[in-house]
Structure formats: C-alpha cells, structure tokens
Amino acid sequence: SYELTQPPSVSVSPGQTASITCSGDKLGDKYASWYQQKPGQSPVLVIYEDTKRPSGIPERFSGSNSANSGNTATLTISGTQAMDEADYYCQAWDSSSGVFGGGTKLTVL
Amino acid sequence: EEQLVQSGAEVKKPGESLKISCKGSRNSFTYYWIAWVRQMPGRGLEYMGIIYPGDSETKYSPSFQGQVTISADKSTSTAYLQWSSLKASDTAMYYCARLLNQDDAFDIWGQGTMVTVSS
Numbered sequence: 001s002y003e004l005t006q007p008p009s010v011s012v013s014p015g016q017t018a019s020i021t022c023s024g025d026k027l028g029d030k031y032a033s034w035y036q037q038k039p040g041q042s043p044v045l046v047i048y049e050d051t052k053r054p055s056g057i058p059e060r061f062s063g064s065n066s067a068n069s070g071n072t073a074t075l076t077i078s079g080t081q082a083m084d085e086a087d088y089y090c091q092a093w094d095s096s097s098g099v100f101g102g103g104t105k106l107t108v109l
Numbered sequence: 110e111e112q113l114v115q116s117g118a119e120v121k122k123p124g125e126s127l128k129i130s131c132k133g134s135r136n137s138f139t140y141y142w143i144a145w146v147r148q149m150p151g152r153g154l155e156y157m158g159i160i161y162p163g164d165s166e167t168k169y170s171p172s173f174q175g176q177v178t179i180s181a182d183k184s185t186s187t188a189y190l191q192w193s194s195l196k197a198s199d200t201a202m203y204y205c206a207r208l209l210n211q212d213d214a215f216d217i218w219g220q221g222t223m224v225t226v227s228s
Contacts, residue, residue: 001171001172030212031212031213031214033213033214033215035154035215037154042204042218042219042220042221043146043154043204043206043215043218044218045214045215045216048209048213048214048216049213049214054216087153089154091154091156091214091215093212093213096168096212097168097170097171098144098156098159098170099156100146100153100154100155100156102153103154
C-alpha cells in the first residue's frame with residue numbers, strides 16, 4: 001500500500017523558518033495537501049494542490065512538490081509563530097484512496 | 110460557508126452496533142464527496158472511505174473495507190458511518206471531511222465524534 005513518510009518532529013525558534021517534508025513514491029506526480037491540527041481540535045487545511053493556500057491561511061504558510069525534489073513535498077512556515085505549534089499531516093491520493101502521512105509535531109521553542 | 114456537524118460522543122460495549130452522522134449545512138452537500146477519517150488516541154489520521162451523497166457511490170480504503178459501512182441520505186444532507194459489531198480497537202475520534210475536488214484536499218472538517226468501546 002502507498003505510504004507517505006514525515007519526520008516525527010521538527011523544532012524551530014520563533015521567527016525562523018520551519019520546513020516539514022513528506023516523501024512518497026511518485027509524489028511529485030500527485031497533488032499534496034497539508035493539514036494543521038492543534039490539540040483537541042479538528043484538522044485544518046493549510047495547503048492544497050501543492051502550493052495553494054485556502055482563504056484565511058496566513059501567507060507565511062507555503063508548499064512545494066516536485067518530482068525533481070526527490071518526490072518530496074515540503075511545507076514551509078516562514079517567520080514561525082508560537083501559534084503555529086501543532087501537528088502537521090501531509091495527504092495525497094493513490095489508486096482512488098486517500099493517504100495521510102504519519103504526522104509531524106512542530107515545536108516552537 | 111458549508112459546515113459539517115457531527116453527532117455526539119458515544120460509549121458502547123464490545124459487540125454492540127453503532128451509527129454516527131455528519132450533517133451538512135447547505136444543499137451543496139449533495140455535490141461533494143464526503144470522507145470519514147479515524148484518529149485513534151494519540152495517533153495520526155487514517156483515511157477510511159468516501160461517499161458521494163448525490164448517488165451514494167462509495168469507496169473504501171482497503172484497510173477498512175468490510176469493517177465499517179458508509180452511507181448517506183441526500184434528502185437530509187447527512188452522511189453516516191456505522192459498525193455492526195464494535196471492538197475495543199474501534200475506540201477513536203472519527204471525523205467527516207468534505208473533498209474539495211477529485212483527488213484533492215479535504216477543505217471542511219466536522220468537529221469529530223468520539224467513540225469509546227469498553228466493557
């Protein structure tokens with residue numbers, strides 16, 4: 001079955017740039033989406049179709065995905081704020097089935 | 110904006126049946142695929158399956174095929190997830206989520222339904 005691999009944890013200092021990766025076979029040929037989930041809350045879509053931000057998502061959130069980058073999608077948070085501390089999940093589709101990455105805990109310290 | 114409102118928390122015993130719901134706030138509910146996602150305590154998100162309320166076409170993740178049943182009633186803009194015989198391992202938070210486009214992202218999520226299965 002298809003798998004998406006994320007690092008379990010990423011740490012970043014406030015104001016710095018955080019990068020969270022998501023790798024999968026031929027991921028560059030698929031759309032990657034990213035979700036933020038804070039404790040006790042439902043997931044929130046922050047990036048869809050590799051690079052697009054839904055309405056209301058701050059510009060500091062950006063995404064990339066390319067076959068040229070080793071089939072790795074990346075969520076980048078520029079100028080990370082304390083409120084960005086959360087779990088982040090990537091997601092894609094394979095054979096008409098949705099697949100989520102294992103999640104990355106972003107710590108802002 | 111569309112909202113998805115899920116039914117309340119459930120506490121059940123092993124072997125019991127259960128049906129939880131996800132109600133859309135607008136008529137457009139019928140024209141979007143609605144997925145169910147499981148999150149076991151302290152764990153990540155798992156895709157279970159998806160339904161198109163307009164015609165009830167349903168697709169299951171191989172991991173959940175035969176374990177649950179997904180259905181919908183377009184007249185009430187409601188999707189359902191049901192179990193015929195719960196197990197302790199079904200204890201989890203269950204989310205419904207709207208699919209933006211085919212093979213795309215889940216743009217709207219319900220608030221979640223916590224299901225606890227314990228003897």
